[in-house]
Amino acid sequence: MDGPRTVRRAVVTGGAGFVGSHLCDRLRAEGVRVTCLDNLLTGSEDNVAARSHDPDFTLDVRDVSEPFDVPGPVDLVLHLASPASPHDYTRHPIETLRAGAHGTANALDLAHRKGARFLLASTSEVYGDPLVHPQTEMYWGNVNPIGPRSQYDEAKRFAEALTTAYRTTLGVDTVIVRLFNTYGPRMRPKDGRAVPTFITQALAGEPLTVAGDGSQTRSICYVDDTVSGILAAATSGHPGPVNLGNPVELSILDLAHRIRDLCGSASPVAFVDRPVDDPGLRRPDISLAQSALGWQPVVDFEKGLAMTIDWFSRLP
Numbered sequence: 001m002d003g004p005r006t007v008r009r010a011v012v013t014g015g016a017g018f019v020g021s022h023l024c025d026r027l028r029a030e031g032v033r034v035t036c037l038d039n040l041l042t043g044s045e046d047n048v049a050a051r052s053h054d055p056d057f058t059l060d061v062r063d064v065s066e067p068f069d070v071p072g073p074v075d076l077v078l079h080l081a082s083p084a085s086p087h088d089y090t091r092h093p094i095e096t097l098r099a100g101a102h103g104t105a106n107a108l109d110l111a112h113r114k115g116a117r118f119l120l121a122s123t124s125e126v127y128g129d130p131l132v133h134p135q136t137e138m139y140w141g142n143v144n145p146i147g148p149r150s151q152y153d154e155a156k157r158f159a160e161a162l163t164t165a166y167r168t169t170l171g172v173d174t175v176i177v178r179l180f181n182t183y184g185p186r187m188r189p190k191d192g193r194a195v196p197t198f199i200t201q202a203l204a205g206e207p208l209t210v211a212g213d214g215s216q217t218r219s220i221c222y223v224d225d226t227v228s229g230i231l232a233a234a235t236s237g238h239p240g241p242v243n244l245g246n247p248v249e250l251s252i253l254d255l256a257h258r259i260r261d262l263c264g265s266a267s268p269v270a271f272v273d274r275p276v277d278d279p280g281l282r283r284p285d286i287s288l289a290q291s292a293l294g295w296q297p298v299v300d301f302e303k304g305l306a307m308t309i310d311w312f313s314r315l316p
Contacts (some may be wrong), residue, residue, distance in 0.1 A: 001030045001235060007117075009033040009077045013064045013107055014081035016043030018186050019121070019179070021222050023078065023230060024048060027217035028057055035070055038081065039063040041095060042088045047186050064106055065098040074114040076234055079107040080121040082156075086149065086275065087192025093151035100155025101162075108166045108174075112125045117173045120163045120236045122241065124180040125153045126281060134249075137178070137241045146213045147277045160241065166200040167239060180245025181286045184223030184304065185311035195220065195305075198256050202263035212274030214253025219283045221246035225297035232293040245284035246297045262305055 001007040005289055008037040014020040015036030020043065021213050027034050031058040036048060040061060068250050082099040083089040089096040104120065111118035127135045130141030143153045166172040183195040190200070199206050221244070229244035250258075253269070260267055289295045 001027070001032050001231070007032050007235065009035070009072070009074055010076040010078060010111065011037065011070055011074050012078045012080065013037045013103065014079075016040060016047050016053060016059065017084070018044060018047070018184075018188070019182055019223060019226060020080045021047035021186055022227050023080070023186070024051065024057065026227050026231065028054065034058070035060060037062055037064050037068065041092060042083050042188075042191075051081050059302060064148070065095070065102040067106055068110070069113075070110060071186070074110065074116045076117050076119070076228070076235060077111040078102060078119045078121070079106055083152070084123070085191040085193045087190070089152040090148065096151045097155045100159045104159040105161050108163065108172060111174075112166065112170055112172050117234060118163070118166070119230065120159055120174065120176045121230065122156045122176050122178045123152070124162050124243070124284065125149065126157050126160065126176055126178060126247065128153060129277060130277045130281055133281045134247065134285040135243065136285040137288055138241055144277050147276070149277050168223065175233050175236065175238055176240035176242070177230060178241050178242065178243050179226060180282065181218050181220045182223050182226045183220050184308050187308070189312065189315065194218065194252060194255060194316045195259070196312070197307065198259040199263065199309055202260045202265035202267050203309075205267055206267060207268050207270035208256045209270050209272045210253055210256050210258060211272055211278060212272065214256065214269075214294070215250045215251050216274070216278060216280050217282060218252050218255065219246050219249050220255070220301075222299035225299050229289060229293065229295045232289075232295040236293055238292045242289050242293065243284040243286050244289060244295070245286065246301070247284055247286055248301060249283040258302070259305060262302065262309055
């Protein structure tokens with residue numbers, strides 16, 4: 001894998017998670033040797049089971065919030081380790097904060113020791129419940145620092161500040177990407193996010209639980225496109241932050257209806273209480289990704305959902 005620097009070996013923290021495992025697969029497909037670090041808090045060995053006999057892939061089950069090292073040369077460190085769904089970071093608030101603080105510091109230290117490029121997978125949640133729409137990288141956000149989502153929002157905001165400090169103070173070659181909602185195969189059916197929740201409910205003929213009146217919007221990006229964006233940023237010389245997401249915006253209620261139709265389901269919609277601090281609007285401005293990375297999503301929305309539904313329908 002080539003860019004400003006040749007990548008022969010990469011370390012992926014959180015590599016057994018949803019996005020991380022797809023990233024590991026893409027790196028291996030491009031001939032990069034991969035060391036995957038994951039404590040399996042929300043990741044799964046099943047996500048990387050296909051790599052079990054791959055001599056150039058290593059799964060190291062460990063908590064990156066504790067100091068660690070990886071023997072041998074490393075060209076690229078990609079830090080994705082963190083609970084990422086509201087269901088997960090609500091259950092694991094301290095682990096989420098430690099992943100954003102200690103985990104980021106340990107991953108940055110590894111990149112510093114190895115002279116490697118470092119990529120931080122941040123999130124659109126740094127924008128909080130935005131007052132600017134769509135969200136550009138210049139927007140500082142509207143975040144409740146002590147609210148029920150704060151453990152994730154502030155962990156990622158701190159991680160961005162720490163990554164910037166390592167770049168400006170220690171000269172570490174870093175890039176920050178802000179991932180907007182991503183969907184696709186390997187999402188956990190009960191991770192609490194809208195796409196897997198609606199799909200599992202529709203396939204089971206259960207009511208689709210829509211928070212509030214469903215007017216809040218999201219922009220969802222198929223995982224293959226997200227991974228392409230991550231690698232475009234990793235192999236660029238750009239420091240970021242760069243938004244990575246699909247700028248097509250739709251309401252949660254519209255999303256529920258579309259998933260129900262694609263599943264061929266007759267499930268009714270059931271409206272439930274909307275969570276505190278649930279963002280009302282979410283849509284990325286991806287102008288910077290387009291100009292600096294030459295990246296934009298290419299997977300059609302309904303095609304991506306159809307592939308995701310097919311994967312869920314084949315789960316035991």
